[in-house]
Amino acid sequence: xxxxxxxxxxxxxxxxxxxxxxxxxxxxxxxxxxxxxxxxxxxxxxxxxxxxxxxxxxxxxxxxxxxxxxxxxxxxxxxxxxxxxxxxxxxxxxxxxxxxxxxxxxxxxxxxxxxxxxxxxxxxxxxxxxxxxxxxxxxxxxxxxxxxxxxxxxxxxxxxxxxxxxxxxxxxxxxxxxxxxxxxxxxxxxxxxxxxxxxxxxxxxxxxxxxxxxxxxxxxxxxxxxxxxxxxxxxxxxxxxxxxxxxxxxxxxxxxxxxxxxxxxxxxxxxxxxxxxxxxxxxxxxxxxxxxxxxxxxxxxxxxxxxxxxxxxxxxxxxxxxxxxxxxxxxxxxxxxxxxxxxxxxxxxxxxxxxxxxxxxxxxxxxxxxxxxxxxxx
RNA sequence: GGACGGGUGGCCGAGCGGUUAAUGGCAGCAGACUGUAAAUCUGCCGCCCCUUGCGGGCUACGGAGGUUCGAAUCCUCCCCCGUCCA
Numbered sequence: 001x002x003x004x005x006x007x008x009x010x011x012x013x014x015x016x017x018x019x020x021x022x023x024x025x026x027x028x029x030x031x032x033x034x035x036x037x038x039x040x041x042x043x044x045x046x047x048x049x050x051x052x053x054x055x056x057x058x059x060x061x062x063x064x065x066x067x068x069x070x071x072x073x074x075x076x077x078x079x080x081x082x083x084x085x086x087x088x089x090x091x092x093x094x095x096x097x098x099x100x101x102x103x104x105x106x107x108x109x110x111x112x113x114x115x116x117x118x119x120x121x122x123x124x125x126x127x128x129x130x131x132x133x134x135x136x137x138x139x140x141x142x143x144x145x146x147x148x149x150x151x152x153x154x155x156x157x158x159x160x161x162x163x164x165x166x167x168x169x170x171x172x173x174x175x176x177x178x179x180x181x182x183x184x185x186x187x188x189x190x191x192x193x194x195x196x197x198x199x200x201x202x203x204x205x206x207x208x209x210x211x212x213x214x215x216x217x218x219x220x221x222x223x224x225x226x227x228x229x230x231x232x233x234x235x236x237x238x239x240x241x242x243x244x245x246x247x248x249x250x251x252x253x254x255x256x257x258x259x260x261x262x263x264x265x266x267x268x269x270x271x272x273x274x275x276x277x278x279x280x281x282x283x284x285x286x287x288x289x290x291x292x293x294x295x296x297x298x299x300x301x302x303x304x305x306x307x308x309x310x311x312x313x314x315x316x317x318x319x320x321x322x323x324x325x326x327x328x329x330x331x332x333x334x335x336x337x338x339x340x341x342x343x344x345x346x347x348x349x350x351x352x353x354x355x356x357x358x359x360x361x362x363x364x365x366x367x368x369x370x371x372x373x374x375x376x377x378x
Numbered sequence: 379g380g381a382c383g384g385g386u387g388g389c390c391g392a393g394c395g396g397u398u399a400a401u402g403g404c405a406g407c408a409g410a411c412u413g414u415a416a417a418u419c420u421g422c423c424g425c426c427c428c429u430u431g432c433g434g435g436c437u438a439c440g441g442a443g444g445u446u447c448g449a450a451u452c453c454u455c456c457c458c459c460g461u462c463c464a
Contacts, residue, residue, distance in 0.1 A: 039414050061413070099413045107415085120415045151413075197413085228412040236412095256413035263412085278414045285417050286410085301407070331417095332406095339417055 003183070004144065004193035004220040006031075006252045006273075012366040015269040016244070019361040022059070022252055022273075024091040024143040025190040026083060029058040031252065032268045032361075034354045035093060035276040036347055039063040040070070041086045044281055045339040046347075048088045054317060055347050056355075058090045061276045064136050064146075065097030065128065069119055073139040081141030093144035093276075096133045098197065099257070102151035102229060110150055112167065130175035134194070138182055142192060146223065147175045149197040154230040161201035165210045172196035176217050193220035195254060201226060202235050204242040211246040222247050223254040228277075233259075237266055244271040261290045261353055265373045268357045269366065280350045284342035287331055290349045292376075296324070298342070303328045316348035317341075 005023040012018070022029040036043045036051065038060045043051060051057040062082060067073060079085045082092055101108060101115055109116045114129035130148045137145040149168045152161060179194045196214045200206030214222065224243050227236040240255060247253055254274035255267050267275060280290065287299035291311035296303075298310065309319040310327060318327070318341040330338035360369035 035413095037414065044414085044417080063414080066414085093413095095413045100415090102413090104415070146413080149413095223413080225413065230412095254413090259412060275413095277412050278416090279412050282414065282416065282418085283411060286419090288411075297409080299408090334417075336417070 003191035004252070006221070006250060008250070010362045010364075012269075012361050012364065014367045015370070016271050017268050017357075017361050017366055018271065018273060019358045020252070020273060022091075024059070025192070026089065026091040026143055027058060029091055030358060031273040032354055032357055033059055033274050034264065034350045035059050035061045035274065036350075037061045037276055037278045037281060038086075039066050041067060041076075041082060043343070043347075044285065045336070045343040048086065050340075050344060051347075052089055054344065055351050057347075057351065059143075059274075060088060060090060060092050062092055062094050062140070062142065063097070063100075064094045064133055064140070065100045065117070067094075067140060068097070068128075068136050069121060069126070073136045077139040077141070081139075083141060091143040092140075093254075093274075094137045094140055094142040094146060095256075096137070096146040096148045096197075097128045098146065098149035098151050098225065101149075102153060105153065110167075112170075114148065114171075115150075130171040131178040134175055134179045134182060138192070144221065145179065145192055145194045147172045147194065147196040149199055149225055151226050151229065152199070152201050154202065156201050158201075158203055158206070161199075161203055161206055165200045165206050168197065168199040169210060169213050172214055172217065176219060195219060195221040195223045195252075197223040197225040197256065198243050199226045200239070202231050202239060204238060207239050207242045208246060211243050215246060215248060218248075219251070221252040221254060223256050225256045227255065228257050228259065233263065237270065240267060240270045240272070247271075261349060262373065262376065264350070264353050265357055265370055268361075269370055277350075280346035281343050284346040285339045287342075289327075289342060290346050292349075298324060298327050299331050300328075310345055311349070314345065314348060314352075316345050318345040318348075 006020055008018050008020040010019040020031040022031055036057055039062060041062055067076060076082050076085050101110060104120060107118045107120050114127055117126045117128060119126060128148060133148045134145060148171050150164045152164045176194060183191050196217060196219050198207060198210050198214060200210045224240060227239060252273045253271055255272045258267055258275050258277055260279060264275065287297055289296040289298050289310045292313050296310055303324040306324040308324055310324055311319050322341060327338060327341060360366040
């Protein structure tokens with residue numbers, strides 16, 4: 001029996017998109033779902049109350065590598081686990097550190113055994129293995145653990161991509177075995193889930209092969225990684241299309257690290273149940289607001305006297321109470337309230353898109369919804 | 379009244395004979411951002427010219443003269459500002 005019950009409540013016959021419920025130890029999560037990123041155990045600028053009550057977030061992403069370095073997973077374990085540490089009532093998915101293989105490439109060395117990181121904080125050397133990332137994530141107490149994978153840069157040769165993919169598959173088998181051993185040792189009936197990650201760079205044959213081999217593990221859920229590393233968007237979608245049909249229908253599917261607002265529907269239409277991305281939070285802080293009318297670079301001089309809310313059709317706290325002129329002013333002044341208000345808006349925008357997608361799937365109107373979305377301004 | 383130290387592009391502040399339209403920083407303007415080394419990063423930032431590639435012209439370092447092939451940089455006088463002594 002899978003540690004993570006995934007209930008599919010509706011399916012779009014035209015596209016194969018699904019609406020479901022992820023039953024976690026920290027409550028049900030309606031899918032398709034967008035997970036805000038809280039790398040260090042916090043979504044920058046927001047309180048858990050904002051997330052849970054204002055935004056309706058039920059599942060957050062945090063990062064194993066970063067929390068392992070600081071404050072340390074043992075500290076978090078002693079303080080009752082990450083949920084309690086950060087006072088988050090919902091569920092948590094932790095990324096394994098695989099993405100840091102990509103983003104911190106100048107600080108690490110990949111070997112067959114795992115990844116050696118030279119801490120970007122103080123230079124200390126740390127080894128992350130398929131097994132140790134499981135143990136760290138168990139210590140954090142996350143609801144969904146991710147396998148250690150190697151996220152290759154773009155572009156890479158087919159041969160390099162194959163070798164990297166092979167390693168990711170080997171690591172997945174090791175990590176999964178370790179995870180299952182640890183579950184057997186546990187007394188608690190509540191078992192977290194563990195997802196392996198499909199790699200293969202931008203080669204459909206490698207993606208398919210990787211998928212077939214990971215499916216043999218019969219894991220609680222599956223992720224597609226290594227996308228949005230600089231490749232054209234059409235290619236990312238092709239890789240998703242190559243992978244999805246081979247994944248078991250009854251397991252949640254997570255496309256990691258995507259995407260732009262206008263892309264969310266594309267992933268969902270291809271069978272994606274879960275996504276995460278730093279764009280709504282990071283771009284918010286950097287002055288880019290996503291709206292129903294496209295991107296708004298709030299720092300632009302044209303908004304100095306603009307009394308309109310960022311998005312006239314948005315019902316978020318920010319749009320109900322504040323003008324573009326005020327937000328621009330806060331941004332220019334470097335006020336931290338700016339980040340809070342902007343992040344609140346962007347995440348509301350993303351959460352609303354996901355709710356609309358789910359509604360469309362439930363009602364059987366996803367094809368119409370897709371047509372409408374595809375004709376909208378970016 | 380005297381002795382020092384200063385006056386540099388919107389601001390602060392380097393430069394102290396040529397390669398300096400003038401280092402930096404701030405402010406301003408524009409852009410980027412996709413499992414967060416990111417409240418970060420990149421570009422522009424005197425004016426005018428075919429936006430033609432390291433292009434051309436003009437005006438600039440308190441003011442006015444001077445020395446020099448050449449000055450923000452040296453000299454003279456003047457005007458301001460600061461500190462100290464009267």
